[in-house]
Amino acid sequence: MAETYDAIVIGLGVMGSATLRTLAGRGLRVLGLDRHDPPHSLGSSHGRARMIREAYFEHPLYVPLVRRAYELWEALEEESGERLLYITRGLSIGPRGCEMLRGALESCRRHGIEAGHMEAPELKRAFPAIECDRETVAVLEPRAGYLLPGPCVAALLDSARREGAEIRCEEARAWRGDGAETRVETSAGEYRTHSLVLAAGAWMSSLLTDLRLPLTVERVLQLSFAPARPEACTPAALPVFVWEYEPGGFWYGFPTIDGAVKVGLHGGQPVAGPNAASREVTEADGEGARGLVRKHLPAAYGRLVEADICFYTKTPDGHFIIDRHPDHDRVVIMSACSGHGFKFAPTIGEIVADLLTGDGGAFDLRPFSLARLGR
Numbered sequence: 446m447a448e449t450y451d452a453i454v455i456g457l458g459v460m461g462s463a464t465l466r467t468l469a470g471r472g473l474r475v476l477g478l479d480r481h482d483p484p485h486s487l488g489s490s491h492g493r494a495r496m497i498r499e500a501y502f503e504h505p506l507y508v509p510l511v512r513r514a515y516e517l518w519e520a521l522e523e524e525s526g527e528r529l530l531y532i533t534r535g536l537s538i539g540p541r542g543c544e545m546l547r548g549a550l551e552s553c554r555r556h557g558i559e560a561g562h563m564e565a566p567e568l569k570r571a572f573p574a575i576e577c578d579r580e581t582v583a584v585l586e587p588r589a590g591y592l593l594p595g596p597c598v599a600a601l602l603d604s605a606r607r608e609g610a611e612i613r614c615e616e617a618r619a620w621r622g623d624g625a626e627t628r629v630e631t632s633a634g635e636y637r638t639h640s641l642v643l644a645a646g647a648w649m650s651s652l653l654t655d656l657r658l659p660l661t662v663e664r665v666l667q668l669s670f671a672p673a674r675p676e677a678c679t680p681a682a683l684p685v686f687v688w689e690y691e692p693g694g695f696w697y698g699f700p701t702i703d704g705a706v707k708v709g710l711h712g713g714q715p716v717a718g719p720n721a722a723s724r725e726v727t728e729a730d731g732e733g734a735r736g737l738v739r740k741h742l743p744a745a746y747g748r749l750v751e752a753d754i755c756f757y758t759k760t761p762d763g764h765f766i767i768d769r770h771p772d773h774d775r776v777v778i779m780s781a782c783s784g785h786g787f788k789f790a791p792t793i794g795e796i797v798a799d800l801l802t803g804d805g806g807a808f809d810l811r812p813f814s815l816a817r818l819g820r
């Protein structure tokens with residue numbers, strides 16, 4: 446006889462882990478499944494750091510979500526006794542009037558974020574690691590910083606366990622909904638559940654073949670360098686930054702964390718799916734990001750100490766999917782975080798739990814609906 450749960454969460458990257466914890470905390474009997482032992486480095490929730498920022502150039506609608514996330518990450522730090530969140534301040538950098546700066550300023554204006562404008566000479570004086578031309582300007586925000594991805598996922602899962610969640614290292618092979626009950630078939634057996642959460646990251650489409658979701662998976666590289674001038678790259682000397690280097694093209698970087706400066710291009714190479722992507726990193730892979738570091742962040746351009754692969758799972762409009770399955774009311778789809786979801790995970794966990802437990806949610810979920818994607 447298959448065991449029965451109130452909820453099963455498939456995928457224990459940061460999104461599934463946060464949801465599992467919230468559901469367990471609300472007293473539900475929950476099971477979390479991942480084909481690898483989480484936290485692991487084979488999905489999208491690993492690496493040296495993830496950025497958190499409020500002056501959200503992507504859209505002002507994310508500001509209330511990230512504000513709630515700050516509260517929840519801080520609460521998790523308190524519960525776990527571990528430091529997960531570091532505030533460094535944040536820079537949005539680009540040519541005067543570019544799309545990213547306009548977006549960041551709009552979020553500041555609508556949500557009262559006290560950000561400062563910087564012209565190039567002032568920017569270079571304040572942050573000597575940065576090299577830029579005279580047409581470059583920046584917005585400096587006070588509350589941005591970074592999260593430690595592995596420790597965040599571990600803390601979420603530890604908290605879920607303390608609240609009674611079961612966690613199993615099994616692959617979910619299929620699920621089928623049948624009115625009040627859903628069955629999940631795994632590499633080890635079958636489970637029954639009242640509710641199901643799909644948080645499979647780049648593997649989402651394989652669990653939802655019926656919906657033919659319009660998702661693109663990109664193979665993304667994250668690089669870390671031992672800084673050439675360490676004193677210019679400390680968290681006090683260099684805020685986290687996002688930088689529009691060509692129209693619609695962004696790169697980002699962090700100060701030194703655990704001995705190295707992490708940088709990356711915001712985007713990668715589209716692949717047929719995560720299993721089709723090579724995990725080997727070649728010399729050619731990092732060329733674009735390397736060139737940007739050499740030119741704009743020479744203080745960080747020392748020995749390459751780490752290069753690994755991660756996945757972006759993107760929707761056509763860059764917004765997330767957080768919605769019920771159109772044919773299965775008790776199945777919630779969460780993910781497709783389009784390369785910027787980590788910071789929001791505890792908020793998204795709460796939103797999904799609200800959807801399943803019937804608690805009125807605080808956020809407008811229409812921008813994250815399947816309907817907007819024609820599903």
Ligand SMILES: Cc1cc2nc3c(=O)[nH]c(=O)nc-3n(C[C@H](O)[C@H](O)[C@H](O)COP(=O)(O)OP(=O)(O)OC[C@H]3O[C@@H](n4cnc5c(N)ncnc54)[C@H](O)[C@@H]3O)c2cc1C
Binds near residue numbers: 456481615645666
């Ligand atoms: C290089 C890089 C940099 C980024 N930088 C930032 C940043 O600075 N700030 C930010 O906010 N966001 C950032 N992001 C985005 C963020 O990291 C992701 O949005 C987030 O980690 C996605 O988490 P997830 O839980 O949806 O996916 P994942 O972490 O991939 O988790 C999905 C899990 O599902 C499991 N799984 C899949 N299929 C099955 C199955 N059938 N059965 C069992 N288990 C299964 C996988 O093993 C995996 O553990 C970045 C992403 C990348 C790749």
